Amino acid sequence: MSENCMHAQFTVNGETVDAQVPVRMHLVDYLREEMGLTGSHLGCEHGVCGACQVMVDGQVVRGCLTLAIQADGKNVQTIEGLTESRELQQLQAAFLEHNAFQCGFCSSGMLLTALEITKHHKQATRDEIRELISGNYCRCTGYQAIVNAIESVLVKSSSESGVKV
Amino acid sequence: MKSPEFSYLKAQNMGDVFSALKTHGDSAQLLAGGQSLLAMLNLRMANPSILIDISGLDSLKGIQQSGNVIRIGALTTHHEIDSSNIVKAHIPLLAQAVPYVAHLAIRNKGTIGGSLALGDPAAEYPAVALALNATLIIQSATGERRVKASEFFISLYRTAVQAEEILIGVEFPIAKPNQRFVFSELARRKGDYAMVGMALALSLEGQTIQDVALAFMAMDDKPILAPRAMKALTGQTINPQTISQAQAALDEDLQPAGDLSANAATKKYLSRVLLSRALIQAGATHV
Numbered sequence: 001m002s003e004n005c006m007h008a009q010f011t012v013n014g015e016t017v018d019a020q021v022p023v024r025m026h027l028v029d030y031l032r033e034e035m036g037l038t039g040s041h042l043g044c045e046h047g048v049c050g051a052c053q054v055m056v057d058g059q060v061v062r063g064c065l066t067l068a069i070q071a072d073g074k075n076v077q078t079i080e081g082l083t084e085s086r087e088l089q090q091l092q093a094a095f096l097e098h099n100a101f102q103c104g105f106c107s108s109g110m111l112l113t114a115l116e117i118t119k120h121h122k123q124a125t126r127d128e129i130r131e132l133i134s135g136n137y138c139r140c141t142g143y144q145a146i147v148n149a150i151e152s153v154l155v156k157s158s159s160e161s162g163v164k165v
Numbered sequence: 166m167k168s169p170e171f172s173y174l175k176a177q178n179m180g181d182v183f184s185a186l187k188t189h190g191d192s193a194q195l196l197a198g199g200q201s202l203l204a205m206l207n208l209r210m211a212n213p214s215i216l217i218d219i220s221g222l223d224s225l226k227g228i229q230q231s232g233n234v235i236r237i238g239a240l241t242t243h244h245e246i247d248s249s250n251i252v253k254a255h256i257p258l259l260a261q262a263v264p265y266v267a268h269l270a271i272r273n274k275g276t277i278g279g280s281l282a283l284g285d286p287a288a289e290y291p292a293v294a295l296a297l298n299a300t301l302i303i304q305s306a307t308g309e310r311r312v313k314a315s316e317f318f319i320s321l322y323r324t325a326v327q328a329e330e331i332l333i334g335v336e337f338p339i340a341k342p343n344q345r346f347v348f349s350e351l352a353r354r355k356g357d358y359a360m361v362g363m364a365l366a367l368s369l370e371g372q373t374i375q376d377v378a379l380a381f382m383a384m385d386d387k388p389i390l391a392p393r394a395m396k397a398l399t400g401q402t403i404n405p406q407t408i409s410q411a412q413a414a415l416d417e418d419l420q421p422a423g424d425l426s427a428n429a430a431t432k433k434y435l436s437r438v439l440l441s442r443a444l445i446q447a448g449a450t451h452v
Contacts, residue, residue, distance in 0.1 A: 004170060023173040023216075026203065045166060046204035047271060059244075059273040065203040066274070069173055070218065113269055134355040135268020 008072040012037070013081025021068045028052045028063035030071075031078060039079035039108050043137065050136035053109035054078050060112045079108035088115060090153050098149040102140035110136045114150045122158065126151055168206035172215040176222060179331075183306040185217045186329045195219055195331060197240055200267065200275035201283050225278065225333055228252060234300075234336040239278020243267070246277060255339045258297060258366055261348035262289040268356040281317075282332045284324040287358040287383035291318055293348065295388045296364035296380035300336040305329050318387040344368045347443035350382070351435055353426060359383045360427040363439045367447060372402045381436060384421040391418035394440065403448030411444065412437045 005020040012035060021030060026045075031037040031054070043049035045064045052063035055077040082088045091114050094100070101107050110133065117124055117132050124132060129147050138146060171194075176182045186193055194213035196202055197220060205211040219225065225240040228249050235255050237246065246252050247263040266272060266280070266289050280290045281301065294301070294314040301317045303310050303326055312325045319325065326332050340346065350362030359382055367377040377398045379391045393414035401407040421432040 004172060006173060024168045024170055024206075026168070026207070029167075045207045047200060047267075050268070050270065053270050060270045061274050062200070062270050064207065065200050065271070067173070067199070067203065067216075069175075070199070070220070072175070116269060131264075131355055132269055135270055 006069055008069050010071040010074050010076060012076045013078060013084065023067065023069050025068045026064050027054065027056075027066040027068045027071055027076070030068035031063070031076075037078050037080050039083075041105055041108060043105070048137070049106070050109040050113065051106050053112045053136075055082070055112060060116045079111065082112070082115070090156075091115060091118065091149070094149040094153050095146070098145045098152065100141055100145040100149040102138075102145075106136055106138040106140075110138065110146060114146075114153075117150060118153055118157065122154060124154060129154075166207055166209060168203070169209055169212050171206075171213050173218065174215060175218045179222065179224070179304070182217055182219060182222075182331055183329065185215065186331070187306065189215050191328050193217055195282070197279035197282075198242065198275040199279075200271045201279065201285070219331070230255070230339070231336075233339050235339060236302075236334055236336045237277055238334045239282075239332050240276050241278075243272035243275050243277070247272065256297070256337045257340055258346035258348055258364055259290075259293050259337060261346065262293045262364065265289050265348070265350050265352075265356070265359070265362070271356075277335065278332050281335060282324060282326055284318050284322050284387065285358075286318075286321060286385060286387050287362070289348070289350070289359075289362065289364075289382065291388040292362060292364045292380040292382040294335065294337075295390060296366045296378045297337050298378065299338075301325070301332060302334045302336065303330050304333045305331075309333075315390075321386040323387075341368065343370065345447040347446050349439045349443055351439065358426070361421075361432050361435045361439060363436065363443060365440075365443045365447060367398070374398050374401055374403065379440070381419060383424070383426075384419050384432060384436065389419075391415055393418045398444075403444050408441050408444050412440055415440055 003022040005022050008021045009018045028040045040063050041051035043051040047062050047065045053060050054063045057074050113133050113136050129150050174185050192214040196216045196218045225238045227238045228251050229236050243266045253260045280288050299314045301312045317325045345367050347365045350359040352359050362382040364380045368375045377395050379395050382388050394411045397411045397414040421429050423429045
């Protein structure tokens, strides 16, 4: 049986995709299987683990709970694109410094949540950071190192903005 | 797992929705934020012949005051509700509940209409809608009808929305100055479905409780009120004796079945704990 496909046009990390997309395929399968962007991971495929997260129109979403066809007309950014653009540079350096990567399976999703925290929750306390990352499972770190890394970036950016004022 | 095969229609207007619903009937499924539906598809718990994607229908988005109610469009996301000053000012119970809805990335995409129309008994909005006796607005090709939350939730994943209808919005009454609201829930992991959750709305005349609505989630196959506990609280002041009487009455109200998260006895115990905490908080809250 041939797969039911529909036409979609969207951008992935700035590059235009214009293709026939299998309608039942979720976005991360499309990124991984059709585009070779394997930085977004698939853990549970039902929205629980957060390893599949990508940005759609600037908001972090679960890639496994988004159909590829729903990306039509939208702007998708993955861990690859956000690394390339250096938007994640500070967080990635902090994760490295605090040993928050370990096996790395959750890292791409975790970094995208962390990016949203540094953009929209600049004043988050440690408890609030824990709550905000509660949708991302990590089975290595016990989260302590991840909270340390995110907190260090928040503290650094608030003291830098303090100096500028 | 991977989703089964289906067709897909991106609706451009309400006419598209109604004509597709007419053609495909029960085998069609509306797709809003998809944060429950796509999980159900991936788990093969759902098997629709066609997804009617309504996510582009801007007329179903937004939060507006209209007279003494706040109307929230079905496609308004959890994140938008969480960020809304109108919701904070006028629907405090909903504002308290939103942070419990799933996780950051899911709140960016999931919608209030999707959650209400799914009718999951362990979800937050159905219990809030019941406690505030919200009005659900349902549209079909022939017109609009309005259903009170008390009539809307029928059983597990079953609501008053019929095969050729769509939930387009919900209206919550604006909170009055003498009302107190507490939303509280216990889950294994913050943001996961509740073991037990509770939405309390009461009005005080001086120190005396006048009207009270107490709704529970994850205790039955739909969100339910606790009428005996509500009766035990009416006309009382909030003190330790009132609290124990309400807890005893609550024991009669709730007959939960155990589930994967907690057995029946644990759920009943936790419901008493939540009620006690909520009443103490409501008594201590001053506007």
